[in-house]
Amino acid sequence: MENISEMKDQVVTMPRIGDKAPDFEAVTTKGKLNFQNLLKINGW
Amino acid sequence: MFSHPADFTPVCTTEMSGFAQRKSEFVALNTELLGLSIDSIHAHLGWVQNVRENTGVYFDFPIIADLDMKVSKLYGMLQPNESETAAVRAVFFIDPEKKIRLVMYYPLNVGRNMDEILRALEALQTSDKYKVAMPLDWKKGDKVIVSPPKTLDELNERLSDDSLEKVDWYLAKKSI
Known part of the structure; x- marks a missing residue:
């Protein structure tokens, strides 16, 4: 309960429009993913 | 990139099926799909297979197993006053320059609108181009x-x- 209370009280940061997307590595259903490598190089 | 609250839940199943069924439209817009929920990779695999068996729809895009909530926290997908354990329904539109261009947040009890997601994506791209x-x-x-x-x-x-x-x-x- 203490952890939940602390979580509710903490300041939540979230990326906003215009911000650089935070980088991360993660396990996915298609294997390990490096976020930077996912983004298309050729533009959209 | 989009989050869903949990595998094997009804609204999420309809939403993920929607992304899967319209994947070709995202591909046509040169856009990658990336899902996420706070579930294990085994739960993801079981759910993907379950939906494929029941409906024939295959979630053919990566879904992050964010058990440690690392990515959810990084992207503000955990909103404790809505749920302490599940990510809300977020959509982040991220452009090739790695900049966040549009953000959608939906609560646990309302599914998103795939037409609007695709419309917003195309609007952003057209706005940039012209x-x-x-x-x-x-x-x-x-x-x-x-x-x-x-x-x-x-x-x-x-x-x-x-x-x-x-x-x-x-x-x-x-x-x-």
Whole structure:
């Protein structure tokens, strides 16, 4: 309960429009993913 | 990138099926799909297979197993007053420059709208390409808004430009 209370009280940061997307590595259903490598190089 | 609250839950199943069924439209817009929930990789695999068996729909895109909530926290997908254990329904539109361009947040009890997600994506891309803005309910083929004048010279030029559909000098549209 203490952890939940602390979580509710903490300041939540979230990326906003215009911000650089935070980088991360993660396990996915298609294997390990490096976020930077996912983004298309050729533009959209 | 989009999050869903949990595998093997009803609204999430309809949403993920929606992304899967319309994946070709995202591919046509040169856009990658990336899902996420706070579940294990085994739960993801079991759910993907379960949905495929029951409906024939295959979630053919990566889904992050964010058990440690690392990515959820990084992207503000955990909103404790909505749920302490599940991510809300977030959608982040991230452009090739790695910049966040549009954010949607939906609560646990309301599914997203795939038409709107695709419309917003195409609107962003069209806006970038032609340096224009998109009016209410814009969809492909509709006229777009040209930037309002910023100087008197530009204002005079705008007033004499008969090629535009002008509601007034500050609200003008053109076809692309």
